[in-house]
Amino acid sequence: MDTQPLAVNRLKKRREFLFVAQGKKAVRSSVVIQARRRDGSSCLYDTVGAGFTATRKIGGAVVRNRCKRRLREAARLLLPLHGQPGFDYVFIARASTSAKDWPRLMGDVKSALVSLAEDGAPGGKGQTA
RNA sequence: UCAGGUGGCCGGGCGGCCGCGGCGGCAAGUCCGGAAACGGCGCCGUCGAGGAAAGUCCGGGCUCCAUGGAGACAAGGUGCCGGAUAACGUCCGGCGGGGGUGACCCCAGGGAAAGCGCAGCAGAGAACAGACCGCCAGGCCUUCGGGCCCGGCAAGGGUGAAACGGUGCGGUAAGAGCGCACCGCCCCGACCGCAAGGAAGGGGGCUAGGCAAGCCCCACCUGGAGCAAGACCGAAUAGGGAUGAGCGCGGCUUGCCGCACAUGUGUCUCCGCAUGUCAUCCGGGUAGGUCGCACCAGGCCGGCCGCAAGGCCGGUCGCAGAUGAAUGGUCGCCACCCCGGACUCCGGUCCGGGGGACAGAACCCGGCUUACAGGCCGCCUGAUCCU
Secondary structure, rough: OOOOOOOOOOOOOEEEHHHHHOOEEEEEOOOEEEEEEEOOOOOOOEEEEEEEEHHHHHHOOOHHHHHHHHHHHHHHHHHHHHHHEEEEEEEEEOOOOOOOHHHHHHHHHHHHHHHHHHOOHHOOOOOOO
């Protein structure tokens, strides 16, 4: 239980997204979050990774950009508090992400992160599968 | 004032709190990530989406590939004339045709006496037309309603997208450009215009049809692919080359096979298994990284030329550069619009609630097309009112 804020770095490569997609996921009405523990060899245990996705199904480029920005802001505020060190997260926008009230969107993100942390390993040592 | 036409412009503003990307300056460490290439970390300043950034439909710049020159053919595109432009299928000014009382709007608008082809249905007849109903003279018959035969005709009806000129008068048995007037059409055409084209006037009794967005003919244009272009740097693994060291025998297809041998391993032998080279360097090159990458057919202001598109000259400004993709998230206030309520000196005031479109640069320009809440300005037209 470290109380220090975690450093967040962005996932940018396609293979990183595919890797995280093999992990657990938590579904809320305005967001889907996937999480997976990174490989032990190259792991930095004081950081978390974050990536953002909005499919074409959500809307045009304007809507998808807005969804990713809102999720990015939510992740910036919540991930250092509720993310698990050594894990990578992928935030997937849903149809209601762009129009959801900001406090409710934050609530969805927070509860999804918390349930992923409980599900996963107490103390950060559990299996990813 | 109402209705309409047309050209242009805007696409909310201000402020908290938190955050992102570029550039410049200062400051930098035995710092962080990475094998490396390279990237990152602090502070200050500054800049940071659109009129369509969209669709990717044209035209260029730029890059690589191909290419001796010229022509022919094929394929695709363009299609009145003149101008603008780097260029265009764009723009401007004209011409012709069509629509509208008008401002104005719309038009793929070359060629149908080069050739082929097409015209469904309806209708009597549709391309060197045709006679169903109908009209008329004569003959015959008659139950006096009309019918039949032979000939003349195409005015009227009806069909159609289109029926081989229209209206009127004359003419005739009935009719017909048969004759005449006007309109239309065809041919010639002084003169005007750079041209498309216009056109006074003259002649012709009317014949010459439509579709080229069916093929075609004519004129002109076009090499291909695209910034994931392309250039540079550059792991691991496999394979290639060079040098040095190592290297037994036999076979041949000359770098492979077989045997032997060597090395490693299990305590040693037999036997079994594995390897048959090692070191250094070079080149190509994947993941990855850097450049390309933002200063130009540039914006604004003024002057001159031009009806205009636009051109020339001078001044001034520096104006996004991301790459799982920055330019934001959130909360207030104001302005605008709509709805409800209250008050009112009928102009508004106050309170509450709601709304703000289409849409996100991706190498860069010039256009086109399409989408769009709401709003502003100029000019013009037609009504109506007042002076």
